[in-house]
Amino acid sequence: MSGSPAPPPPAEGTEEVRGLLARLLAAERFAVLATQREGQPYANLVAFAASEDLSTLFFVTPRATRKVENLRRDPRVALLVADSRNRAADIAAAAAATGIGEARELAGAARAEALARFLARHPALEEFARAPTCAAFAVRIRRYLLVRRFQEVTEVFLDP
Amino acid sequence: MSLVLEPQAIGPGDRPVAGGKAVRLARMLRAGFRVPGFLCLPAGAYRRFVAAGGLAERIRLELSRKDAAAMRWEELWDCATRIRSLFLRHPFPPGMDGALREALARRFGDGPVAVRSSALEEDAPGASFAGLHASFVAVSGAEAVLERIRLVWASLWSDAALLYRRELGLDPGQSAMAVVVQEMVAGEASGICFSQDPGVPSQAVVEAAWGLNQAVVDGEVEPDRWIVDREHRRILEHRPPARRGRRLIPTPGGVRFEALPAALSGRPPLSPEEALAVADLARRAEEHCGEPQDIEWTRSGGEFVLLQSRPTTARRGGAGGDSRAWYLGLRRSFENLKRLRAGIEGQRIPEAERTAAALAAVDLARLADAELALEIERRRAIHRRWQEIYTAEFIPFAHGMRLFGEVYNERLKPEDPYEFTALLRRGGLLSLERNRALEHLAALVRERPELAACLAAGDCAAAAPDFQKELESFLLRFGDVTCELGGRALCAGALRPLLHLLHEMARRPSPGPRDAPGPDAERLEEAYLASFPEERRQEAAELLDLARASWRLRDDDNLHVGRIEARLREAEAEGRRRLAAGAAEEAALRGALAAAEEPGPAPAAGNGEGGLRPRQLRGQPAGPGFARGPARVIRAAGDLERFRAGEVLVCDAIDPRMTHVVPLAAAIVERRGGMLIHGAIIAREYGIPCVTGVPEAVRLIRTGDLLAVDGYLGIVTVGEGEL
The missing domain is CATH 3.50.30.10 (Phosphohistidine domain)
Structure with a gap:
C-alpha cells in the first residue's frame, strides 16, 4: 500500500502472530463495525465470517439501515473483533483485533460465494441473509492491529 | 449415545430420555401385556439432529420474534408452521440417517409402522392438550418413516405446545422429544377404554369402532359405547352410535376412510363378552399401574392388543380461560371441513345476503321513534347472531387453507413455507371486485380532467351527470362502502368520502390485483398434484379446491358480516340524529342506543x-x-x-x-x-x-x-x- 509505513520487523514469528489472528477470527462470531457520516462515527454489532487468508471479512445487513447509508457515502470502515468476556481478567488476558479497510456490497457470484462462507459460520441466519432486502458486504482489510497483554499492539499488513 | 433404544433397555426412571409413552409401553411389555413391538429414538437423537447446522438457533430465532404469550392463535400457527418447515428441510447430520435406516429396517423390515411422540414432560398443565404432539399410523418405507420422525420432533414446537410454552418449560437449548416407532397392528376393530369412569367411579367405559383406532381417538367416527359395572363385571348399558357409516383402514400410502360393508354396519364391533374382555384388559392395566388407566386397544385376529395406557387424569381438554386453545383445538379434518364448507356456501352466505338485503329495504325514515328503537334492538340481535356464526363456523373454516399448507409443505418442502398461498390466489374475492369497480371509476377521472375538478368540489351531479349516474350505480351495488369510508357517523349515504377516494385513486395508476394466476402458480399446482401417487390425486385436487374456498371466505366473510353490521350502524345513526333533533320518544331511543359501541378514544402516540x-x-x-x-x-x-x-x-x-x-x-x-x-x-x-x-x-x-x-x-x- 503506497503511503503506508514499511512493516516493522516482527517482534516474534510472523507465523505465530498470524496464527493467533486466524484463531481469533475463527473463534469469534461477532464484530463491532465502525462507519461514519460527515465526521460522525457510528458503531454497531455484526455477525461476520473471515476469508481463509484473513484478507476479507464478510457481513450481511438489511439495506434500510444507518450503516448501509453510511457505507454508501463512505466505504471506509474499521471492524473490532475481541475475545473479552466481560471479566476483570480480560484486561490482561483478552485479545482484540481491529481490521481497517474498505467495504463493498457484493452481487452475483461473489455474493453467492460470500453467503456460502458466511452461512457456514452462521447457519441460523440463512433466511435473513438470503432475503432480497439483505445486502452482503465484503471488507477488504488493509491491516489489522492485534492487541494482547493489555497494551502490546502488533500491526499485521495484508497487502499483496 | 445410542440413536435407538430397545424396549428392554428402557427402565421406569428413563422418562427424561425415552419419554412417557416409551416408558409406559416398556413397562406393560415387561408385565406380560400384549403390546406392539417398538423401538425408541431417545431425546439424544433429537438433540443430535438440532445441534447440527444451527437448527436449534433457528428455532430460537423463530421464537424470539415475539413473546408467545402475546401471540394470537394465528401467529402461533404461523410460528409452528415455520419451525415445522425447518425440520422438514433440515438435513440429517452425516451418518445419522444411515444408522436410523439400518436400525429400523433390522427391526421392522418393510412393514408398516406407527410413529408416535413420546414427550419427556407429561405432567405439566396443558401437556395433555388434544393434538399437542404428532403421531402417525400406517407409515411404510424408510423415507416416509424418517420424514414422520422429523414431524414428530417438530411437534415439540406445535402451535398448541407454543401456547403452553411456559407451563411446559419449553426451551430451545434444553427441550427435546423422544419418538416411538411401533409395529403397526391393523386391527379389525379398535377403541379406547377408561378402566374407571372419572365421573362415575363404580363404572368402566368401553368405546369401539370398526377399523383403526385413530378414527376413534380423533373423534372421526362415532363409536359404540358400553358402560360396565366394575364390581360385578357386567354390562349396564350398550349405546350404539346413530350410524356406523365408515371405518379407517391402512393403505400403502397411509390411511383412508372407506364405507363400512353392509355386513358390518349392522352389528357392533364387539360382542358383549368382548366388551367385558376390553374392560378386563383396562382393569389389569390399572392394577399394574396402581391408578385408573385410559387405554387404547385394537382387536387383531380375535386377540386384544394394548396400544397405549396412561393415567385417566391425562385425557383433559385444553386449559380453560384461554380462547386461543379453543381456536387451535378446532383443527378440522378434511371431512369435517368439507361439511363446514357445504353449510357455509349453501346456507350461511345466501342467508347473510338475504338478511342484509331485507334490512336495507326497511325505510328507517318512515319509522316512528318507538319503532326505530325496536328496529335498532332487532338489528343488534341479528348482528350478534352473525358474530356468533362468524366465530363458530367462518373462523374454523380458515383451517382449510392451513390444512392444505401443511400437506403442501410436507409434499414439496419448499424454501418458503407460505409458497402454497400462490396456489390459493384465484381472484374472485368480493373486496377485490369492489376495488375493480372503484378502479374503473378512477380511470374515468384520469381520462377526463373536468371530473377531477368536480370531485375536488365534492359534487359532480351538475357538472357530469353521466359520471354521477355511474357513481350511483356503484353505490347501489356496493352501497356499504360509503358507510365504511366515512366511519359510522357518515353511514347514511354520504358521497363525499367516496369522491375523495376516487380523487386520490386517480392521482396515480393503481397496481390492480394479480387476479390471473401466473405461470408460476400453474407450475406449483402441477408440482403439487404430481407429488401424489396417481390414486390420491383426486383427493389432493379436492383439498386444493377446499383451500381456495377457505382463502376466499377468509376475506369475504368479513364483508358479509360487515354488511349486516352496516345496517345496524345505519339505524343507530338515525336514532342519534333524532335524539339530537329532540325526538318525541327520547327514552326509548336512548335505551336502544345505550348498548351501541362508541368508537373508543384514540390512543396517544407513544413515539418520542x-x-x-x-x-x-x-x-x-x-x-x-x-x-x-x-x-x-x-x-x-x-x-x-x-x-x-x-x-x-x-x-x-x-x-x-x-x-x-x-x-x-x-x-x-x-x-x-x-x-x-x-x-x-x-x-x-x-x-x-x-x-x-x-x-x-x-x-x-x-x-x-x-x-x-x-x-x-x-x-x-x-x-x-x-x-
Missing part, C-alpha cells in the same frame, strides 16, 4: 415519549416486497378518509372498511398478527409489502413518519436514520 423512539419494529413477513413511504396511521374513522396514494397504511387490523385503500398503499403494517389474516391475504393479492403482528404499531408510529417496510424480513424501519 420519555426520550424513546422506535427505529426498527419486528413483525411477521406477511407479504413479500420492500417499500418506503410516509405512514398514515388509522386510529379513528376520519383517518382513512385522509389516506393519500403512496402512503403506508398502519392500522390495528385491516377490516372491510379499509380494503379499498389498499391499492393506494405503498405497504401495509398491522398490529394484528398472522400470515393468513385478512390484511395479509389482500396484500398478497395486490403484491404489496406487508408486515403483520407489529406490537403497538398504532401507538409507536405517527402519521407522517417515514417508514421502510421490509415484507421479506418482517421489519419496519421508522425515520430517516439521521446520526
Whole structure:
C-alpha cells in the first residue's frame, strides 16, 4: 500500500502472530463495525465470517439501515473483533483485533460465494441473509492491529 | 449415545430420555401385556439432529420474534408452521440417517409402522392438550418413516405446545422429544377404554369402532359405547352410535376412510363378552399401574392388543380461560371441513345476503321513534347472531387453507413455507371486485380532467351527470362502502368520502390485483398434484379446491358480516340524529342506543415519549416486497378518509372498511398478527409489502413518519436514520 509505513520487523514469528489472528477470527462470531457520516462515527454489532487468508471479512445487513447509508457515502470502515468476556481478567488476558479497510456490497457470484462462507459460520441466519432486502458486504482489510497483554499492539499488513 | 433404544433397555426412571409413552409401553411389555413391538429414538437423537447446522438457533430465532404469550392463535400457527418447515428441510447430520435406516429396517423390515411422540414432560398443565404432539399410523418405507420422525420432533414446537410454552418449560437449548416407532397392528376393530369412569367411579367405559383406532381417538367416527359395572363385571348399558357409516383402514400410502360393508354396519364391533374382555384388559392395566388407566386397544385376529395406557387424569381438554386453545383445538379434518364448507356456501352466505338485503329495504325514515328503537334492538340481535356464526363456523373454516399448507409443505418442502398461498390466489374475492369497480371509476377521472375538478368540489351531479349516474350505480351495488369510508357517523349515504377516494385513486395508476394466476402458480399446482401417487390425486385436487374456498371466505366473510353490521350502524345513526333533533320518544331511543359501541378514544402516540423512539419494529413477513413511504396511521374513522396514494397504511387490523385503500398503499403494517389474516391475504393479492403482528404499531408510529417496510424480513424501519 503506497503511503503506508514499511512493516516493522516482527517482534516474534510472523507465523505465530498470524496464527493467533486466524484463531481469533475463527473463534469469534461477532464484530463491532465502525462507519461514519460527515465526521460522525457510528458503531454497531455484526455477525461476520473471515476469508481463509484473513484478507476479507464478510457481513450481511438489511439495506434500510444507518450503516448501509453510511457505507454508501463512505466505504471506509474499521471492524473490532475481541475475545473479552466481560471479566476483570480480560484486561490482561483478552485479545482484540481491529481490521481497517474498505467495504463493498457484493452481487452475483461473489455474493453467492460470500453467503456460502458466511452461512457456514452462521447457519441460523440463512433466511435473513438470503432475503432480497439483505445486502452482503465484503471488507477488504488493509491491516489489522492485534492487541494482547493489555497494551502490546502488533500491526499485521495484508497487502499483496 | 445410542440413536435407538430397545424396549428392554428402557427402565421406569428413563422418562427424561425415552419419554412417557416409551416408558409406559416398556413397562406393560415387561408385565406380560400384549403390546406392539417398538423401538425408541431417545431425546439424544433429537438433540443430535438440532445441534447440527444451527437448527436449534433457528428455532430460537423463530421464537424470539415475539413473546408467545402475546401471540394470537394465528401467529402461533404461523410460528409452528415455520419451525415445522425447518425440520422438514433440515438435513440429517452425516451418518445419522444411515444408522436410523439400518436400525429400523433390522427391526421392522418393510412393514408398516406407527410413529408416535413420546414427550419427556407429561405432567405439566396443558401437556395433555388434544393434538399437542404428532403421531402417525400406517407409515411404510424408510423415507416416509424418517420424514414422520422429523414431524414428530417438530411437534415439540406445535402451535398448541407454543401456547403452553411456559407451563411446559419449553426451551430451545434444553427441550427435546423422544419418538416411538411401533409395529403397526391393523386391527379389525379398535377403541379406547377408561378402566374407571372419572365421573362415575363404580363404572368402566368401553368405546369401539370398526377399523383403526385413530378414527376413534380423533373423534372421526362415532363409536359404540358400553358402560360396565366394575364390581360385578357386567354390562349396564350398550349405546350404539346413530350410524356406523365408515371405518379407517391402512393403505400403502397411509390411511383412508372407506364405507363400512353392509355386513358390518349392522352389528357392533364387539360382542358383549368382548366388551367385558376390553374392560378386563383396562382393569389389569390399572392394577399394574396402581391408578385408573385410559387405554387404547385394537382387536387383531380375535386377540386384544394394548396400544397405549396412561393415567385417566391425562385425557383433559385444553386449559380453560384461554380462547386461543379453543381456536387451535378446532383443527378440522378434511371431512369435517368439507361439511363446514357445504353449510357455509349453501346456507350461511345466501342467508347473510338475504338478511342484509331485507334490512336495507326497511325505510328507517318512515319509522316512528318507538319503532326505530325496536328496529335498532332487532338489528343488534341479528348482528350478534352473525358474530356468533362468524366465530363458530367462518373462523374454523380458515383451517382449510392451513390444512392444505401443511400437506403442501410436507409434499414439496419448499424454501418458503407460505409458497402454497400462490396456489390459493384465484381472484374472485368480493373486496377485490369492489376495488375493480372503484378502479374503473378512477380511470374515468384520469381520462377526463373536468371530473377531477368536480370531485375536488365534492359534487359532480351538475357538472357530469353521466359520471354521477355511474357513481350511483356503484353505490347501489356496493352501497356499504360509503358507510365504511366515512366511519359510522357518515353511514347514511354520504358521497363525499367516496369522491375523495376516487380523487386520490386517480392521482396515480393503481397496481390492480394479480387476479390471473401466473405461470408460476400453474407450475406449483402441477408440482403439487404430481407429488401424489396417481390414486390420491383426486383427493389432493379436492383439498386444493377446499383451500381456495377457505382463502376466499377468509376475506369475504368479513364483508358479509360487515354488511349486516352496516345496517345496524345505519339505524343507530338515525336514532342519534333524532335524539339530537329532540325526538318525541327520547327514552326509548336512548335505551336502544345505550348498548351501541362508541368508537373508543384514540390512543396517544407513544413515539418520542420519555426520550424513546422506535427505529426498527419486528413483525411477521406477511407479504413479500420492500417499500418506503410516509405512514398514515388509522386510529379513528376520519383517518382513512385522509389516506393519500403512496402512503403506508398502519392500522390495528385491516377490516372491510379499509380494503379499498389498499391499492393506494405503498405497504401495509398491522398490529394484528398472522400470515393468513385478512390484511395479509389482500396484500398478497395486490403484491404489496406487508408486515403483520407489529406490537403497538398504532401507538409507536405517527402519521407522517417515514417508514421502510421490509415484507421479506418482517421489519419496519421508522425515520430517516439521521446520526
